[in-house]
Amino acid sequence: MKILSSSQIKSCDIATTESGVSSLNLMERAAAKCVEWIEMNFKTTNRFLIFCGTGNNGGDGLATARMLYEKGFDVEVYIDRANLNFKADAEINFRKIKKISGIEIKDFSDFSKTIKEKTVLIDALFGYGLNRKLSGKVKNLVETLNQTTLPKVSIDIPTGLFADKVIEKDSVVFKADFTLTFQFYKRSFLHPETGRFCGKTEVLDIDLDSKFIEDAKTDYFVIDNSIIRKIYKPREDFSNKGTFGKSILVGGSYGKIGAVLMSSLSALRTGSGLTFTMAPDCGNLILQSQIPEAMFISSGKNYICKIEIQDKAIYGIGPGLGKEKQTQKALLEFLKSYKNPVVLDADALNILAENQNLNLIPKHSVITPHPLEFERLFGKTENSFDRIELAKEKAKDSQIFIVLKDHHTAIITPDKKVYYNITGNSGMAKGGSGDVLTGIITSLISQKYEIKEACIFSVWLHGKAGDFAAEEFSRESMLPTDLINKIGEVFKSLN
Template sequence: MKILTAEQIRKWDRFTIENEPVSSIQLMERAAQACSNWISENCKNHKKIAVFCGNGNNGGDGLAIARMLYLKGFDVDIFVDSSQKFSEDAAVNFKKLRDFSGIYSKSFKDIDQYHFDSKTIIVDALFGTGLSRKIDGEYKILIDKLNERNNIKISIDVPSGLFTDSLTENNSTIFKADYTLSFQCWKKSFLHPETGKYTGKVIILDIDLSKAYISKTKTSDFVIDDSLVESIFKPRQEFSHKGTYGRATLVAGSYGKMGAAVLSTKSALRTGAGLTFTLAPQCGYEILQTSCPEAMFIEGGTQCIDKFEVEKDSVCGIGPGLGTRPETEKSFLQFLKKYSKPLIIDADALNIISKDDKSLPLIPQNSIITPHPKEFERLFGSTENSFKRVELARKKAKDLQIYIVLKDHHTQVITPEGSVYYNITGNSGLAKGGSGDILTGILTSFLAQGYSEENTAVLSAWFHGKAADYAAEKYSKEAMLPTDVIHEFGNVFEELNRRTAPKL
């Protein structure tokens, strides 16, 4: 799914109006209908709705939603500033409400006397995607008061006060939603930690904007959605053998950190690599042979790895539990100087590279690196915020001709061409040691199976998060373990095979 800017979204609306053709008020009705249908389906235990409407088209959406929810049997009140001029379409919807004696119109100041019971839902339709200034005055006071309430809060399109494409100013007032009902596509601000925390759960509603416009509109930002993953995934062929699915080698582990090697090895095995090898120190021999009997052990040292020897026809993932001992560091850097095939580089392997800027060009072109934010900072320097971090990642991916899987709540896959793919699977249950080791195993396995570097990175990020979502459903985000995530790989493959199977 493409991510568009606020300006591109406005052009999308206009293009749809001009070419479908459909009037702007009819398009507003579509959006309101989609929102009211979602609310009525998902809020059946709540019968009282307080809709706060601005004077622009986002407010017009809110006014239409109020009317439709009233017709569905909800007790609806609207809060507006009727002393200010409405946009043309918002004015039409405000006039329509006069025909409904059961919908009460109140001013924003009435909030102090309004009875919000525990079943009241607050709907925010104050500002939409066009906001480009910091909220102040009466609206700031209103949003601050609404944020203090414990009621369920739903924003329409974008939480009021949040910019669509960029970071808001420090100490800005922003409506903090539990749900955001947005139209047609994700917005960039939903996907970054500083701004995404205001959206709650994001629901993208299809209001049938022009497919011709979106197909020809260029962007470098995308969401990894189900349709993209289905186009990448290659079902396993019946007439195949272990050689069909490649060789994966995990270079991992050191004394006291053999768990990382076990997790990455199990992950590679469970994601379908034809042959899996683990190059680890001798101290991990019994651990690996016992816990991962399907994988073959290659000794790379005694207490830590000091010999990096990878078969030429094997795809190599390096880093989990590697440690940064001097002998490991020396051997790894020597290995990089003579190795030219794409690598998966994670964890301590990245930490070794980050010690000297001169080591960065040693990363083979088309490699996939998987830093978390602190590892990224050690590699490339600090940035003021996550928006600027992504832009720096674009530059470094291009300069080094590598793929960067920047781990975050919404992990970003950055390509050498400058494209950014935001992953929307996964949850905070992955915020545990060992989760990154699993991702390294997935990446190494998929690359070994013949996926391109870009498709490997995109599919792996989605797959990792999807398995974590299954694990969270079963064990909870708090209690789930990285091994639980691995145990859900089969369910993810079942889902992918079901989706991509020929339809009768």
């Protein structure tokens, strides 16, 4: 799914109206989709308080209020009575509301925090076109709304957020439990500084102009099911273990064997034909007993001393590797000699950062830093939006793929495209989850997935398995090994 900028979304709306759909009908369409979702998800709720601005977002809210009332719900509409300068379509919907005696229209100042239960607050104050901090009455209202414990829904975008950029640290933003957005994700939904205000995002299809969307140019995408369906390759019947590649997971040190164990196991679970674990001898017994399907390659006593080069293999290096001097020397010598793409994670990245040897990373390799590792590699940025832009430049300069791990992990390609992942959950915020991802990426590349597609599929698969694990065990108690064991369920769902 493409992510369009606020100016592109506005142009898309215009293109849709120019194709024969009036702007008022487009507003009705958006409101109808909101009402459909609200009915499905608030079945025991009978009262809605809808807070409306004077623009198109307010018009969506007014139309939603009318439709909810027509379906038998109790509805109150809150506006700024001192400012009734509505835009044209919003004015039409306001007049319709005024004719309905059953809908009470109140001023923002009339809102009281002492509200009955089974009430939902709906934010339709400002849409994606906002370009300044909230102030005055709206700011005070949003601060008051945020203090309530009632369920909160934003239409299009939480009031106070910008679509394409970070907010100032002292900004006031409506804290939604659900955001009902139209046709596209906004980039701000996918970054930690801003996405935390959105709750769960629901993308509602309001049938905007398909040709405009197809032709629109963007560097930003959301990984959705349609992308995964195009990437996924079901296994052919007439094949053998050699068909599905050779994965070599390099890592582990005394006390950190579990990391490379999880990487090796996830590579196997993802379909690697031949899987080797290159680790120090102190991990031999653990690895051979826990994953007998993976072959062991000795490399030192308590830490990696040498990384042996094998033909026709994909290397995943870093989980539990440690930063012993001999290990650092082994990694740097390997990268000086090995020119094929590799997957680098964890201590492999930290070693490169400490030695300032980023030029040793072979072209088309994959690196998987979390934000702090990224900072060690490439420098500090002010916020996650700037971090993505820096990653785009570094991916292009070095011709590598950067899998930037976060709540919504982003894959940045050498041609400066960004793919945000929306599977996964906070239960995966445990040591070991990244090691699992390293094994998955290594496995899929070894199975001859194109590297870009392997990165996209891996991150989606990793998150989806995490969602299945959280569903069974809860976010609090799920383990990275539970995630590995759910990989098979994800493949079943694809088949």
